[in-house]
Amino acid sequence: MNLIEYADRDALMLGLANKIAGELRAALNHNDRATFCVPGGSTPGPVFETLSAVHLDWSRVDVMLNDERWVDETSPRSNTALLKRTLLKDQAAAARMVPLYTDRPTPEEGLPLLLKGVKDALPIDVLLLGMGTDMHTASLFPGADQLDLALSDEAPELLAMRAPGAPEARITLSAQALKSAIATHLLITGDEKRAALETARGASAQDAPVSLFLPEASVHWAA
Numbered sequence: 001m002n003l004i005e006y007a008d009r010d011a012l013m014l015g016l017a018n019k020i021a022g023e024l025r026a027a028l029n030h031n032d033r034a035t036f037c038v039p040g041g042s043t044p045g046p047v048f049e050t051l052s053a054v055h056l057d058w059s060r061v062d063v064m065l066n067d068e069r070w071v072d073e074t075s076p077r078s079n080t081a082l083l084k085r086t087l088l089k090d091q092a093a094a095a096r097m098v099p100l101y102t103d104r105p106t107p108e109e110g111l112p113l114l115l116k117g118v119k120d121a122l123p124i125d126v127l128l129l130g131m132g133t134d135m136h137t138a139s140l141f142p143g144a145d146q147l148d149l150a151l152s153d154e155a156p157e158l159l160a161m162r163a164p165g166a167p168e169a170r171i172t173l174s175a176q177a178l179k180s181a182i183a184t185h186l187l188i189t190g191d192e193k194r195a196a197l198e199t200a201r202g203a204s205a206q207d208a209p210v211s212l213f214l215p216e217a218s219v220h221w222a223a
């Protein structure tokens with residue numbers, strides 16, 4: 001694990017956005033298209049805002065969420081709506097979004113309609129992950145109903161997920177799909193998440209799903 005500590009959150013968000021932009025540019029130099037896989041939640045907004053103004057050939061970038069809450073875009077909990085508001089505008093409006101939500105009552109019913117788009121976008125070039133204080137990442141939650149399958153080598157690329165710590169049903173990329181990434185970054189802020197990171201380093205993937213990604217990840221932290 002490569003832990004990078006920043007003087008403050010502004011420096012973190014700017015530094016991480018610049019690093020990701022460089023990695024996307026490098027991927028586009030070698031391939032026709034690049035896949036950028038991103039978290040939702042409350043933390044990454046400023047990174048997305050900075051990236052949205054960066055000049056690169058966004059028309060060749062596929063942007064895909066790590067996971068989505070099964071709510072439509074009118075909900076303040078929609079990761080898709082967050083992404084449209086903060087990243088997919090300005091220069092980055094030209095990027096292609098890979099949907100992780102469709103208007104069906106449950107993720108099980110929606111998943112077959114989304115799977116091909118996800119498969120076509122894999123492997124991931126640049127993976128940005130978030131983490132909850134419970135050490136979940138994407139929607140790989142400790143105690144989730146399909147966690148064993150999602151962490152296994154037999155997992156499909158996309159799974160429905162329900163967990164005691166998650167208020168609504170979810171859809172998530174499996175660990176294997178996320179681990180296809182060439183570059184992996186974990187974005188965390190605050191003392192509580194820093195303490196959770198230290199706990200995760202010595203914990204199993206069942207107890208701390210984020211631990212699975214730490215060996216390859218650059219972890220970006222500011223208080």
Ligand SMILES: O=C1O[C@H](COP(=O)(O)O)[C@@H](O)[C@H](O)[C@H]1O
Pocket residue numbers: 038039040041042043044066067068069079129130131132133137138139
């Ligand atoms: O529910 C989610 O939570 C995590 C962490 O979110 P944060 O609000 O603590 O930043 C996020 O990475 C994930 O994509 C999201 O669905």
